[in-house]
Amino acid sequence: AQTVTQSQPEMSVQEAETVTLSCTYDTSESDYYLFWYKQPPSRQMILVIRQEAYKQQNATENRFSVNFQKAAKSFSLKISDSQLGDAAMYFCAYRSGLINNDMRFGAGTRLTVKP
Amino acid sequence: DAGITQSPRHKVTETGTPVTLRCHQTENHRYMYWYRQDPGHGLRLIHYSYGVKDTDKGEVSDGYSVSRSKTEDFLLTLESATSSQTSVYFCAISEQVNYGYTFGSGTRLTVV
Numbered sequence: 001a002q003t004v005t006q007s008q009p010e011m012s013v014q015e016a017e018t019v020t021l022s023c024t025y026d027t028s029e030s031d032y033y034l035f036w037y038k039q040p041p042s043r044q045m046i047l048v049i050r051q052e053a054y055k056q057q058n059a060t061e062n063r064f065s066v067n068f069q070k071a072a073k074s075f076s077l078k079i080s081d082s083q084l085g086d087a088a089m090y091f092c093a094y095r096s097g098l099i100n101n102d103m104r105f106g107a108g109t110r111l112t113v114k115p
Numbered sequence: 116d117a118g119i120t121q122s123p124r125h126k127v128t129e130t131g132t133p134v135t136l137r138c139h140q141t142e143n144h145r146y147m148y149w150y151r152q153d154p155g156h157g158l159r160l161i162h163y164s165y166g167v168k169d170t171d172k173g174e175v176s177d178g179y180s181v182s183r184s185k186t187e188d189f190l191l192t193l194e195s196a197t198s199s200q201t202s203v204y205f206c207a208i209s210e211q212v213n214y215g216y217t218f219g220s221g222t223r224l225t226v227v
Contacts (some may be wrong), residue, residue: 004157006157009155033213033215035215037215043205043220043221044201044218044220044221045205045216045218047215047216047217050215053215087218091157091158095212095213096212096216097212097213098145098212099165099212100159100165100171100212101212102148102163102173103148103160103207103215103216104160105157105158105159106157107148107155108157109154
């Protein structure tokens with residue numbers, strides 16, 4: 001079964017600085033998708049960024065970018081110019097490309113942004 | 116319009132009572148999921164559905180059942196609630212397997 005590991009339970013960053021959240025996963029599949037979700041104190045789960053495994057180019061969404069290392073099965077999230085509103089739990093997730101498959105989540109990283 | 120709504124948002128119930136959580140979508144998405152969120156575990160899949168009356172178990176399905184009689188509704192039932200089922204429950208929908216999920220706002224369930 002696929003597993004997702006986030007080895008950093010908590011991280012902190014100074015406002016306007018850059019922070020990288022780590023994620024590794026275990027799979028024997030070649031077709032899959034990776035995601036980062038943000039969960040602010042409101043509890044709402046918000047999709048931050050998505051990466052297709054067949055694409056070598058790293059996904060980018062404004063201040064958020066990923067470093068996707070397929071061979072190493074690593075999928076880290078970089079947040080540039082951190083803002084107070086970035087403070088949240090961040091979850092890394094894996095989804096198989098097979099039909100009828102669900103999404104597997106890591107345990108999460110709590111990010112604190114210091115003013 | 117949120118596209119996906121969960122009800123109730125909060126619930127306190129007693130051990131041994133049945134509880135049903137509702138997830139309703141207006142997006143006509145094929146896939147629907149129930150997860151529970153607990154500290155240190157992230158989100159774990161309880162059950163999911165890939166069509167009307169088509170459901171399957173997830174990794175933490177013991178003590179839970181689901182039903183999907185219409186595309187838009189996916190019900191999660193705790194037949195006899197236990198304290199270990201105190202958690203935050205999320206419903207999610209997805210149009211295709213290569214898409215991300217859209218989540219509901221969650222239900223905080225406390226079993227006393």
